[in-house]
Amino acid sequence: MTDHLLTAALVLLLAAMLLGFYRMARGPSVVDRILAFDAVVLCAVGLTALLSRWWQSELYVELILIISSLGFFGTVAFVFFLQRSLPVRGSSIGPEEDDHE
Amino acid sequence: MSDFAQVLSAAVMLIGALLVVVAMIGTVRFPDVFCRAHSLGKGLTLGLMVMLFGLWLDPETNVSGLKIVAAIFFQFVTLPVASHLLARIAYEKNLPRYRKPAGPA
Numbered sequence: 060m061t062d063h064l065l066t067a068a069l070v071l072l073l074a075a076m077l078l079g080f081y082r083m084a085r086g087p088s089v090v091d092r093i094l095a096f097d098a099v100v101l102c103a104v105g106l107t108a109l110l111s112r113w114w115q116s117e118l119y120v121e122l123i124l125i126i127s128s129l130g131f132f133g134t135v136a137f138v139f140f141l142q143r144s145l146p147v148r149g150s151s152i153g154p155e156e157d158d159h160e
Numbered sequence: 161m162s163d164f165a166q167v168l169s170a171a172v173m174l175i176g177a178l179l180v181v182v183a184m185i186g187t188v189r190f191p192d193v194f195c196r197a198h199s200l201g202k203g204l205t206l207g208l209m210v211m212l213f214g215l216w217l218d219p220e221t222n223v224s225g226l227k228i229v230a231a232i233f234f235q236f237v238t239l240p241v242a243s244h245l246l247a248r249i250a251y252e253k254n255l256p257r258y259r260k261p262a263g264p265a
Contacts, residue, residue, distance in 0.1 A: 064167070068177035082187050094197060105208055108214075112173055112221060120228055148255060
């Protein structure tokens with residue numbers, strides 16, 4: 060019973076990760092890709108929690124903390140970098156791109 | 161008793177995984193950056209918190225209390241902040257927004 064439930068959760072999380080990779084490959088803007096990367100990292104956090112439950116070992120909780128903080132600081136760093144370098148859409152400086160799907 | 165707690169913990173983790181999948185479907189299907197950040201900020205926060213709570217419920221795993229509470233609290237703090245930062249930079253940079261298509265009136 061427990062094994063079936065955990066296998067179902069594993070399959071669902073892997074499907075969620077695939078959806079995140081799909082959005083990362085085909086996000087129209089950079090912000091979409093960063094968002095999808097954040098989502099994939101959080102799916103990895105969920106997978107780590109699931110594996111910790113599967114092997115019944117408490118060591119993975121620290122790994123959960125480390126991975127989630129890495130994903131969060133990565134997102135913050137990307138946003139602060141883009142805040143300076145990404146051109147404002149529609150301004151005369153930046154390239155005019157209308158890639159709204 | 162312990163068996164029941166194990167099944168309960170696995171079921172709670174399955175519910176969390178379902179919430180994560182729903183959030184990711186929203187991330188794929190929604191039309192612009194703001195809707196996607198909304199879906200990620202709410203759905204993934206709740207899903208991951210439920211999954212970690214399910215890990216906490218398991219009697220065999222023996223997670224020490226404070227560490228898992230810190231992990232749950234960390235998700236609760238950082239995920240909405242990341243989603244808000246992404247939506248804010250999308251607003252600042254005037255990224256394309258979803259407008260309701262003009263249908264037959």
